Amino acid sequence: SAVISQKPSRDICQRGTSLTIQCQVDSQVTMMFWYRQQPGQSLTLIATANQGSEATYESGFVIDKFPISRPNLTFSTLTVSNMSPEDSSIYLCSVDRRNYGYTFGSGTRLTVV
Amino acid sequence: QKEVEQNSGPLSVPEGAIASLNCTYSDRGSQSFFWYRQYSGKSPELIMSIYSNGDKEDGRFTAQLNKASQYVSLLIRDSQPSDSATYLCAVNEAGTALIFGKGTTLSVSS
Numbered sequence: 001s002a003v004i005s006q007k008p009s010r011d012i013c014q015r016g017t018s019l020t021i022q023c024q025v026d027s028q029v030t031m032m033f034w035y036r037q038q039p040g041q042s043l044t045l046i047a048t049a050n051q052g053s054e055a056t057y058e059s060g061f062v063i064d065k066f067p068i069s070r071p072n073l074t075f076s077t078l079t080v081s082n083m084s085p086e087d088s089s090i091y092l093c094s095v096d097r098r099n100y101g102y103t104f105g106s107g108t109r110l111t112v113v
Numbered sequence: 114q115k116e117v118e119q120n121s122g123p124l125s126v127p128e129g130a131i132a133s134l135n136c137t138y139s140d141r142g143s144q145s146f147f148w149y150r151q152y153s154g155k156s157p158e159l160i161m162s163i164y165s166n167g168d169k170e171d172g173r174f175t176a177q178l179n180k181a182s183q184y185v186s187l188l189i190r191d192s193q194p195s196d197s198a199t200y201l202c203a204v205n206e207a208g209t210a211l212i213f214g215k216g217t218t219l220s221v222s223s
Contacts (some may be wrong), residue, residue, distance in 0.1 A: 033210045042201060042215040043157070092156055094211070101147065102203075102211050104156040 006093055006105030013112050018081045021108045023093035028073035030096075034066075037090040037107075046091075049076045083112045115140040119202050119214035128223045132189040136202030136214055139183070143204040146178055147211065148187045151199045161187060192221045 003026040013019050023032060031050055035043040047055040047068055055068040069077045080087055093105045116139040126132045134148075145164055149157035161176040163169045163185070169176045175188040185204070189196055199218050203211040 031208070031210075043211075043213045045210050045212070048210050096208075101159045101162055103159065107156045 004093060004095060004103060004105040006108060008108055009106060010109040011111070013083055013110065015084050015112055017083055018079055019083065019110060020077050020079045021091055021093075023076050023078075023105050025074045025095055027097075030073070032070065032076040033094040033102075034068065034076075034078045035092045035094060035104075037092060039089070043092065046078070080110065083110075085112045088112045115143075115204075115212050117202055117204055117212055117214035119200075119217050121215055122218040123220050124217055125220045125222065126192050128192060128194060128221055130192050130221075132192045132196065132219055132221070134187040134189075134200050134202075134217050134219070136185045136187075137183055138185070138202075138204045138212075140204065140206070140212075141180075141183065142206050143183075144207050145205050146176070146185045147203040148174075148176060148185075149201040149203060149213075150196075151201060151216070153198075157201055189219075192219075194221050194223045197221050 005024040007022050033048055034046040036046055037043050045058050046061045047057045049055045049068050049070040051070045051073050065081055067079045088111050091108045096102050118137045148161040150160050151157045161174050163176040163178045166178050166180055173190045177186045197220050199216040201216045202214040205211045
């Protein structure tokens with residue numbers, strides 16, 4: 001089955017700092033997606049990351065707050081910048097694996113104190 | 114704004130019963146429809162996908178799609194306590210990100 005490695009799995013961060021989350025896929029994919037899942041809520045799409053171009057952000061999410069890199073077809077990072085307690089969430093990366101559907105990394109549980 | 118609506122539940126069924134989960138979506142351009150299961154503290158796991166009108170069965174799971182009514186459902190037969198989880202409905206147009214509903218919490222009692 002598809003393998004998506006996401007790290008860190010969890011972190012506790014001080015407000016005002018930044019955290020970079022990494023997502024590594026075991027095969028090349030065109031698009032990678034970043035989601036946020038706030039406590040008790042469903043998944044909200046943050047942005048779509050294509051290799052070689054800037055990420056496309058959804059309404060309510062901006063590049064300065066959530067910069068994304070996509071240096072190649074198997075890797076992406078999402079940075080949560082200048083964090084506040086409201087950023088405490090689970091962050092998930094996802095890819096469309098043609099034979100396996102849209103699959104998710106194991107998630108990063110972020111707590112901002 | 115593309116929306117996916119689900120009854121948040123909780124939906125409670127006894128062991129061995131049929132659980133019926135429902136979902137409606139707003140975007141008529143949606144082409145693919147998915148059901149994910151999410152256990153507490155875990156990431157979503159794909160359990161069913163459906164692309165054309167009608168029923169699709171996989172083991173104890175049956176997905177039903179009615180594009181005219183913009184309606185998707187998931188039936189779980191012979192429900193087991195291990196089926197207790199949150200079920201997320203998701204839709205998309207080809208090649209785009211999934212849009213998720215808020216999820217329905219299912220509780221199966223033994």
